[in-house]
Amino acid sequence: MKTLKKFALFCVCCLGALVAVYQSWGVMLMAFPSVIWLYKPLDVIHKNKYIALLLWLALLYLNWLFAITAALAYFFIHVWYLHQQNIPTNYSSSTKRTPRRINPSTGLLMKNRYFDIAGNAYGWKND
Structure with a gap:
């Protein structure tokens, strides 16, 4: 699949070079x-914002159409990678804690609904 992706990108680049002879797009x-x-x-x-700004300004000076398209493509690819990593934008709202359940008979935290940390059963219904 990687080879197919690289080949498709190469074809788009070659097509762009052919079209650039007659059209600016x-x-x-x-x-x-x-x-x-x-x-x-x-x-x-882009680790250093001044070097990145210098790069984009130099590219803008050389060819504004290439610079704008490249900047937009870089932005969308960067956003796509962040989306793939599932990085939360707001840490306070994304990390919700579950309420602690304390067994009233032992005073210990409960692992789940029916057992506390010590393993004591709680809340079982005897039929």
């Missing part, structure tokens, strides 16, 4: 595979 087609292939170096560059 062909550069946009070349930006998407470029960002996907260079995601790890771009991620390292």
